[in-house]
Structure formats: C-alpha cells, structure tokens
Amino acid sequence: MSTSVSGTGAGDLALELKGITKRFGAVVANRDISLSVRRGAIHGIVGENGAGKSTLMSILYGFYQADEGDISVGGKPARINSSRDAIAAGIGMVHQHFMLVDTFTVLENIVLGAESHALLEPNIRAARAELARLADEYGLSIDVDALAGDLPVGEQQRVEILKALYRHADLLILDEPTGVLTPQEADQLFRVLRSLKERGVTVILITHKLREIMDITDEVSVLRLGEMVAHRKTDSTSMQELAELMVGRALDSTDYSRNEALRADASTGIDVQDLVLERDNGTRRLDGVSLTVRRGEILGVAGVAGNGQSALLDVLSGMTAPTSGRFVINGREAGPDDLPSPSEMRDLRINHVPEDRLKLGLVKAFSAAESSLLGYQRAERFNWRGVLRLKSIRRLCASLMADFDVRPADPRLRSASFSGGNQQKLILARELDKSPDVLLVGQPTRGVDIGAIELIHEKLVEMRDAGCAILLVSVELDEILSLSDRIVVMYEGRVVGEVDGKEADKTTLGLMMANAHQPQQAVAS
Amino acid sequence: MSEWLPSVFAVLDATLRVSTPLILAAMAGLFSERSGIVDISLEGKMLAAAFAAGSVAAVSGSVWLALLSAVLVSVALALLHGFACITHRGNQVVSGLAINILASGLTVVLGIAWFKRGGQTPALSGDARFSPIELPFAEQISDVPVVGRFYADVISGHNLLVYVAFAAVVATWWFVYRTRFGLRLRAVGENPLAVDTAGLSVSGLRYSAVAICGLLAGIAGAYLSTAQNASFVREMTAGQGYIALAALIFGKWRPLAALLACLMFGFLDAVSIRLQGVELPGIGEVPVQAIQALPYVLTVILLAGFIGKAVAPKAVGVPFVKER
Numbered sequence: 003m004s005t006s007v008s009g010t011g012a013g014d015l016a017l018e019l020k021g022i023t024k025r026f027g028a029v030v031a032n033r034d035i036s037l038s039v040r041r042g043a044i045h046g047i048v049g050e051n052g053a054g055k056s057t058l059m060s061i062l063y064g065f066y067q068a069d070e071g072d073i074s075v076g077g078k079p080a081r082i083n084s085s086r087d088a089i090a091a092g093i094g095m096v097h098q099h100f101m102l103v104d105t106f107t108v109l110e111n112i113v114l115g116a117e118s119h120a121l122l123e124p125n126i127r128a129a130r131a132e133l134a135r136l137a138d139e140y141g142l143s144i145d146v147d148a149l150a151g152d153l154p155v156g157e158q159q160r161v162e163i164l165k166a167l168y169r170h171a172d173l174l175i176l177d178e179p180t181g182v183l184t185p186q187e188a189d190q191l192f193r194v195l196r197s198l199k200e201r202g203v204t205v206i207l208i209t210h211k212l213r214e215i216m217d218i219t220d221e222v223s224v225l226r227l228g229e230m231v232a233h234r235k236t237d238s239t240s241m242q243e244l245a246e247l248m249v250g251r252a253l254d255s256t257d258y259s260r261n262e263a264l265r266a267d268a269s270t271g272i273d274v275q276d277l278v279l280e281r282d283n284g285t286r287r288l289d290g291v292s293l294t295v296r297r298g299e300i301l302g303v304a305g306v307a308g309n310g311q312s313a314l315l316d317v318l319s320g321m322t323a324p325t326s327g328r329f330v331i332n333g334r335e336a337g338p339d340d341l342p343s344p345s346e347m348r349d350l351r352i353n354h355v356p357e358d359r360l361k362l363g364l365v366k367a368f369s370a371a372e373s374s375l376l377g378y379q380r381a382e383r384f385n386w387r388g389v390l391r392l393k394s395i396r397r398l399c400a401s402l403m404a405d406f407d408v409r410p411a412d413p414r415l416r417s418a419s420f421s422g423g424n425q426q427k428l429i430l431a432r433e434l435d436k437s438p439d440v441l442l443v444g445q446p447t448r449g450v451d452i453g454a455i456e457l458i459h460e461k462l463v464e465m466r467d468a469g470c471a472i473l474l475v476s477v478e479l480d481e482i483l484s485l486s487d488r489i490v491v492m493y494e495g496r497v498v499g500e501v502d503g504k505e506a507d508k509t510t511l512g513l514m515m516a517n518a519h520q521p522q523q524a525v526a527s
Numbered sequence: 528m529s530e531w532l533p534s535v536f537a538v539l540d541a542t543l544r545v546s547t548p549l550i551l552a553a554m555a556g557l558f559s560e561r562s563g564i565v566d567i568s569l570e571g572k573m574l575a576a577a578f579a580a581g582s583v584a585a586v587s588g589s590v591w592l593a594l595l596s597a598v599l600v601s602v603a604l605a606l607l608h609g610f611a612c613i614t615h616r617g618n619q620v621v622s623g624l625a626i627n628i629l630a631s632g633l634t635v636v637l638g639i640a641w642f643k644r645g646g647q648t649p650a651l652s653g654d655a656r657f658s659p660i661e662l663p664f665a666e667q668i669s670d671v672p673v674v675g676r677f678y679a680d681v682i683s684g685h686n687l688l689v690y691v692a693f694a695a696v697v698a699t700w701w702f703v704y705r706t707r708f709g710l711r712l713r714a715v716g717e718n719p720l721a722v723d724t725a726g727l728s729v730s731g732l733r734y735s736a737v738a739i740c741g742l743l744a745g746i747a748g749a750y751l752s753t754a755q756n757a758s759f760v761r762e763m764t765a766g767q768g769y770i771a772l773a774a775l776i777f778g779k780w781r782p783l784a785a786l787l788a789c790l791m792f793g794f795l796d797a798v799s800i801r802l803q804g805v806e807l808p809g810i811g812e813v814p815v816q817a818i819q820a821l822p823y824v825l826t827v828i829l830l831a832g833f834i835g836k837a838v839a840p841k842a843v844g845v846p847f848v849k850e851r
Binding site: 063065084085086088089090095097101102103104105106110111113114115116117119120121122123125165 | 706708710714717718721723724727841849
C-alpha cells in the first residue's frame with residue numbers, strides 16, 4: 003500500500019521522511035512513517051483527529067524529536083531539534099493557532115527572530131522593502147503598520163505566510179489553514195498557494211477537509227492511527243476513497259433529507275423577537291436577532307466564528323440575560339427580566355449541547371459517570387436526600403455509553419481521558435437521553451473524527467424526526483448544509499440572510515457570511 | 528513668592544532623593560514583567576543588596592566594591608527566582624515571596640553575626656558612601672531667579688546614583704522600544720509560543736531579563752544603604768519594592784509612565800515628611816502617623832480607582848510549557 007509516488011529521484015524531493023516513529027509513553031503517535039514530497043508540489047496530508055498529523059508536523063518543526071527515523075530536506079539529511087533548525091533548513095510553518103504577538107505591528111511580527119541588526123529601525127526598514135517585494139511577487143499585500151491583533155483572521159494568516167517567506171522558506175507547511183476562514187478567504191488562500199507553487203515553493207497542506215485536498219493538491223498521503231496508510235496522486239483518487247482510507251472502513255453516504263411528515267403548520271419551538279445583547283462597552287454581540295425554529299426541524303445558524311452565534315446560544319440557554327428583546331422557548335416566554343435559569347430550562351425540556359465542551363459541557367477532573375450526571379444531580383433517581391446514588395449513576399452512564407458508542411466504555415474513567423469525539427458523544431448522550439422538546443446545539447462536531455461525526459449527525463436527525471426543534475450553530479458549512487432544513491446566516495450580531503436548506507449552496511452562504519451578498523439574490527442562486 | 532519658593536524646592540529636592548530607589552526598582556521590575564516573569568521579590572532583592580552594600584562598604588571602605596557586591600547579590604537572587612520560575616516553571620508569586628522572606632531573615636541573622644549591632648551595619652563615611660555631586664555651573668547660575676535656583680537646588684547636588692536612576696529610565700525606554708532585544712523582550716511577555724516558533728529561546732530571553740532586573744534592583748539596594756543613608760538598617764526597604772511594583776502597574780508597564788508614577792509616590796512621601804508638625808489652617812496639627820500613611824492610602828485609592836484598566840503583558844505569570 004505504502005508505495006511512494008514513483009518516478010521521483012532523490013534530487014527533486016523537497017522533503018523525505020524515512021521510518022519516523024514517535025512514542026509518548028506507551029502510546030505510539032507516529033509509527034514508521036515514510037513520506038516523499040516532490041519539490042514544487044502541493045502535497046496534502048489527511049487524517050482524522052488523533053491520527054498523528056500534528057505530531058508529525060511538530061517533529062518537522064522541531065517541537066518534538068523523533069525516536070527513530072531520518073529526515074532529509076532538499077536531499078540533505080537534516081537534524082531538527084528546534085524551530086531554529088527548521089527555519090535554517092528552509093521550513094516555514096503556518097500553525098493552526100497563529101503565532102503572532104497581537105500588540106505588535108505586522109512588521110514587528112515579521113522581523114521577530116529574523117533581525118540581523120541589533121537596533122530595531124534598520125530591521126524594520128529592511129523588512130518594509132522586502133515585504134513590498136513579496137507583496138508584488140505573490141499577491142500578498144497587507145497593511146504592514148496595522149496591529150496584528152486588529153487584523154481579520156484571513157490577514158493574520160497572510161502574516162504567518164509572509165513570516166515564513168521572509169525567512170526564505172522553500173517548504174511551507176500549513177496546519178488546518180481553512181478552519182477559521184470564510185470560503186472566500188479560503189479561495190484567496192488557495193490562489194496564494196498556487197502562486198507560491200509556480201515560484202517553486204513546496205507546500206504541505208494538512209487538513210481533514212477532503213474537498214480542499216481534491217481542489218488544490220497534486221499528491222496526497224493518508225494517515226490513520228499514527229501510520230501512513232496510503233500515498234496517491236490527487237487526480238487518480240476520489241473523496242470517497244480518501245475518506246475510506248482515513249477511517250479504515252467503507253462509509254455509507256447518508257441522506258439526511260427531511261422527514262416529510264414535518265407539516266407546514268408544525269408548532270413553534272423557539273420564537274425569537276428582536277433580541278439584543280450588549281457588551282459592557284455598549285457594542286452589540288446580538289443586534290436585533292429574530293428567528294423561529296419549528297418542531298421537527300433543524301435550523302442551521304451559519305457564520306464565521308464570533309459573529310454572535312455564541313451569544314445567541316448563551317441567551318437561549320438561559321446563561322446570559324439579553325439587554326432587550328423577547329423570546330418564547332417551548333411555550334415559556336422570556337425576556338431581560340424573566341430569564342429562566344439553565345436548570346429551569348432543563349425542567350422545561352430544553353436541552354443544550356454547548357459549543358465549548360471542556361468549559362461548559364463537562365468537568366475534566368470528573369469521572370465519566372459524574373460528567374454524565376451534570377445538570378441532573380437533583381433528580382430523585384440519582385439523589386437520595388442529598389446523597390448521590392452512585393450505582394444508578396454508573397448504570398446511567400454505562401447505558402449512555404452503549405447507546406452512543408462512547409469508547410472506552412468505562413464510567414469510572416476521568417472525563418479528560420476521553421478523546422474529543424468521545425467526550426462530545428457523552429455530552430450529546432446526556433442531553434438527548436432526556437428526549438427534549440427543544441435542543442440547542444453548538445459546534446457538535448468540532449474536533450471530532452469522521453466516524454463519530456456520522457453518529458452524531460444520525461442522532462440529531464433522529465431527534466428531529468421525533469419532533470424536536472433543533473437550533474444548530476456550526477462553523478462547518480458542510481455540516482450546516484447536510485443537516486439543516488432552513489439556514490440563517492449571522493454577521494456582526496445580525497441575521498443577514500435566510501435560505502432554504504435544499505436550495506442553499508456554499509457560495510451563496512459564503513458571501514452572506516462575509517456580508518458581501520445582496521439579500522434579494524439569496525434564493526436565486 | 529520668594530518666601531515659599533525655597534520650601535517648594537526643598538520638597539522637590541527631597542522628591543528626587545526618595546524617588547530614586549523606586550525608579551530603579553520599577554525599571555528592574557519592568558524588565559522582568561515585560562518578559563513574563565512576575566516579580567514581587569524586588570523588595571527582597573533590594574534589601575539583600577542594601578545589606579551587601581552596607582557590609583562591604585563598612586569592611587572595605589570602598590563604595591564601588593559595595594555597589595559591585597550589591598549587584599552580585601541581587602543578580603544571584605534574580606537568577607534563583609529565574610531558576611524556580613523559568614527552568615522549573617514554579618509559581619512566580621510563591622518564589623518571589625520566598626525570596627523576600629529569605630532576604631528579610633538572612634540580612635538580620637548575618638548582620639547580627641558579623642557586626643553585633645542588632646542587625647545594623649556600622650555607620651559609613653567618606654569614600655564608603657556616595658557623596659553629592661555639584662553639577663557644572665550650579666554655583667554660577669544660582670543667582671538667576673527661579674530657573675537658576677531650581678538648577679542649583681533641585682537638579683544639582685545629588686549623589687551619582689540619583690542621576691543613574693534617571694539615566695536608567697531613558698536607557699530602559701531605548702532598550703525596550705528601539706532595539707532587537709527589546710522587541711524580543713516584549714514579544715516573550717506577550718506570546719512566548721510565537722517567540723519559540725520564531726526560533727528564539729524563551730528561557731534565554733527570560734533569564735537575561737531577570738538578570739537585568741537583578742542588576743537594577745541591586746543598584747537600588749546600594750542606594751538605600753550607601754547613598755540615601757549611611758548604613759544598613761534592618762527592613763530598611765520598608766515596602767519600597769512593592770511601591771515600585773505598584774508604580775510599574777500604575778504606569779502600565781511603560782518606562783516613562785512608571786517614572787512619573789514613582790515621582791508622584793516620591794513627592795507624596797516628601798510632602799508627608801515636610802508636613803510633620805506643621806499646623807494646617809483649619810485642621811490643626813495632623814498626627815505624624817496619618818501623614819506617614821498618606822502615600823500608602825493614596826496608592827490604594829489610585830490603584831483601585833484611577834488607574835483604569837491596566838493591561839499587563841499577556842503571558843505574565845504563566846510558565847512557558849512547550850507543548851501542543
């Protein structure tokens with residue numbers, strides 16, 4: 003299986019890995035990995051979360067040292083013990099979480115660590131000239147005097163790329179680069195990557211988004227459970243094949259199309275009228291949001307992260323009182339002065355799967371059984387006059403684990419020891435187990451691997467078909483598109499558009515997310 | 528006018544003298560905190576340095592040896608703080624507290640063992656102290672009204688370390704904002720991971736920062752026992768390390784603003800000395816204790832109410848753990 007792409011001599015390889023193995027205690031994160039990346043190619047590396055992509059890249063960038071194996075860069079053997087070594091070898095890295103100093107200007111960020119002069123001014127002057135040249139050559143223009151923290155994420159990423167180019171990187175590694183971008187920003191990034199390729203820069207793109215792999219890469223390697231399981235030329239493979247290689251088994255393509263039993267006159271689960279939530283400084287997280295969710299329907303809330311979706315969930319789940327506006331949720335009217343608390347919400351059969359599962363969903367130090375009880379600790383089943391009934395709690399947890407395929411199925415294990423996907427399944431199991439009438443869901447599959455995504459989606463659709471009103475907030479457009487019956491798009495605290503789930507497409511949504519779309523064309527495309 | 532001018536000048540003159548250790552300590556703290564290391568051990572470093580200077584000056588009679596030993600002791604404590612906080616990622620407040628307790632106890636114990644004067648060092652005189660420096664032309668222009676007097680009475684006539692403190696502010700500003708080292712220093716206190724991925728050593732930068740912090744705190748300590756006073760007295764720092772830290776926060780970790788804060792604290796201190804025993808119209812004589820408490824009360828009020836939001840270096844107090 004693991005034949006490297008043929009017809010390449012050692013001379014035209016930008017990067018070659020042989021037998022890389024990395025262990026963390028008893029866990030083998032990378033096992034005997036070999037990889038050949040052709041000079042001037044865009045090479046994709048795909049794999050599920052936890053497949054070992056990040057470990058491999060950390061080894062390449064000197065965060066970790068491999069226990070075994072050899073690395074050669076540009077045909078020469080390389081020892082990479084630190085970021086400094088990696089930079090010297092011509093490797094540039096665009097991390098998933100940007101490595102920028104927010105209070106510095108773009109110029110200061112770029113020269114940091116690459117200053118040749120002991121005084122700041124000459125370095126800044128040299129960088130200004132060099133950046134003008136790079137902007138010209140690669141179409142990477144940017145306001146070099148702006149503070150990095152003030153830039154939109156797309157431009158921050160551009161700063162990261164410029165940082166690498168300023169250090170003369172000829173091998174650029176991008177780790178999940180599109181996770182935080184709008185589709186338009188992602189397109190722009192891909193244009194930049196293509197122009198880098200034209201000028202001989204080798205690009206390694208790490209992602210779990212197969213569409214991107216198909217769009218832009220020349221070759222692709224698949225990681226599964228720490229091993230490199232396949233290398234393919236992109237034009238001789240398909241998304242289906244790659245997905246199966248990643249997961250290691252055949253995947254059914256699931257059709258989540260709506261249960262037509264949903265009647266047009268289905269009663270309303272959530273009705274939000276003109277909701278406003280102000281920050282302390284008077285700016286608005288929510289700026290007059292109105293929407294409705296009917297029973298037996300999934301309303302998808304799309305938008306680039308940070309445009310008010312989280313605020314909406316905070317208010318509807320009873321955690322934050324709105325500044326003004328009212329909403330009716332499962333028949334209970336609520337407003338700034340009479341907001342039901344989260345526990346009242348639970349009594350009203352309104353459940354919430356929070357966006358940030360580690361902060362709001364579970365307590366890391368608790369056992370799985372304790373986490374699966376959170377919010378229901380007062381129920382008589384589990385609580386005898388203030389004393390917890392541990393046995394029935396464990397029984398509950400065990401049955402939740404069985405229903406949602408949580409692995410390992412051990413109620414006594416610490417919540418923190420589960421992978422992100424399994425933590426999420428446990429939280430979802432806890433909330434869905436109460437068969438709510440209204441379900442608020444935030445980022446249900448963030449950091450969750452493909453196998454678990456499938457199960458989570460199925461469970462949500464099951465709930466919908468059972469008549470639950472579901473508000474789904476997600477930054478994953480694919481998820482919104484495949485699950486939602488209707489979709490609203492949020493931008494800067496407002497709902498800027500609504501589209502029927504069947505008629506929606508990525509381009510329209512993307513434009514709406516960037517607020518560059520004329521509403522009257524919303525349905526036309 | 529000519530009646531009250533001399534007393535105003537006297538207060539300003541005293542302000543410079545009392546501000547000096549605050550200024551040096553605040554600049555010391557600035558280097559440390561800008562690099563991401565909280566330093567409440569300014570107090571302990573100053574105290575230990577003051578003791579070292581007082582002892583060495585008493586024994587050797589050389590103020591320069593005294594200054595050198597003060598700096599060495601203070602840098603050693605700073606590196607100890609660094610070892611705990613940088614190498615071992617310990618809690619920075621606990622480590623600082625430990626150093627303060629260590630300095631407070633050790634100076635007294637050693638002082639009693641060596642000099643047998645209840646923890647005090649022998650009184651210094653002559654070359655064992657920093658003596659006042661008459662600036663050029665001070666005599667000649669002192670007859671010029673106001674400006675000349677100001678130059679002669681307030682600016683001139685201090686010891687070397689007072690001028691060093693002001694030079695340290697300018698130097699600190701220049702280092703932090705105009706040099707490569709300064710850029711890296713500011714970066715490592717804001718986002719050490721960015722510094723690490725840029726191929727720089729986070730520990731290296733932080734160690735250099737705490738070492739510079741030790742150097743400046745050492746000078747501040749030497750000033751206390753060999754310039755402002757003529758011997759070491761137990762607990763002679765009397766919370767000035769904390770006041771300097773407050774001034775640093777008050778100045779939002781910026782050298783010039785911190786200087787102004789130090790001068791303000793110094794001024795309050797100088798005024799309070801001046802007001803002792805003075806009959807205030809309508810109030811009568813204010814108890815000495817109330818006046819002495821004034822700078823501290825004002826510190827609390829200012830810190831609580833008027834400083835606004837002080838945005839600390841983002842990574843201050845957080846040990847750097849290289850992990851993904």
